[in-house]
Amino acid sequence: MQVQAYQAYWAEKCDGKLGLQDFIDSAVSICKTSTYARDYAIKADKNQDGVISAAEFASLLELLKAHDPNLKDKSFEDFVAEADTNNDGQVDIDEMTEWIEKNSGKSEQ
Ligand SMILES: [Ca+2]
Numbered sequence: 001m002q003v004q005a006y007q008a009y010w011a012e013k014c015d016g017k018l019g020l021q022d023f024i025d026s027a028v029s030i031c032k033t034s035t036y037a038r039d040y041a042i043k044a045d046k047n048q049d050g051v052i053s054a055a056e057f058a059s060l061l062e063l064l065k066a067h068d069p070n071l072k073d074k075s076f077e078d079f080v081a082e083a084d085t086n087n088d089g090q091v092d093i094d095e096m097t098e099w100i101e102k103n104s105g106k107s108e109q
């Protein structure tokens with residue numbers, strides 16, 4: 001069932017021709033949760049300045065809550081305190097990725 005969905009997807013996207021590198025890239029991104037987390041982090045940085053602002057965090061939180069309804073609300077200050085591992089007062093894409101990895105799927109604790 002999934003295979004057919006992927007075949008249909010690729011047929012539409014690539015005229016049925018799937019390059020080996022494309023295939024490997026997709027397989028890797030499907031298998032790695034960190035890619036999913038990084039995707040979210042990169043999308044969250046809407047103005048692409050490399051750091052997550054309060055407004056960007058707020059819209060990301062909405063997105064993550066749609067993905068995981070049990071996720072609790074969190075203030076931007078708490079988020080920065082948790083995610084800012086190099087203590088420069090800002091959350092960059094790497095720190096954001098790590099934070100999403102730590103927080104996704106563990107909301108019940
Ligand atoms: Ca930003």
Ligand SMILES: [Ca+2]
Nearest residue numbers: 084086088090
């Ligand atoms: Ca930082």
